[in-house]
Amino acid sequence: MIEFIQKQIEASERLFEMMRTDHDTRMKEMEHWARTTQSLVEKLAERDTTIDMLRKNVINVSKMDTIVPKIETPEQQITVLEEQIKHLSGQILRLKDENEALRLDLGLKVHGL
16 A cells, blocks of 8 residues: 555656646746747837837928038038048948959959959
8 A cells, every 4th residue: 555655656746747847848938928029019119219200300301401501602512522532432442452352252363353
């Protein structure tokens, strides 16, 4: 009789351990889904904020004359064009360097290529 009771206790302990493991697994999954849902809600709120900001900017763009000063004099136009040229020359040099690096990486450095 004692053996039977001992086996029942062991079986109950194994069952309890399996139930505990199952509970831990389910709780971890629930925590994961809770974090995922919270992250989704935060991203939706961020999206809504961005949409509101963009809508306000569309309204501001229609009032662009008050936001961006007009270039009225030829000297101002020349200054703006010079700044644009500086920026573009820097971009061209950067692209040339990247192009050269790609040619070396691909083994295309052959007689003037």
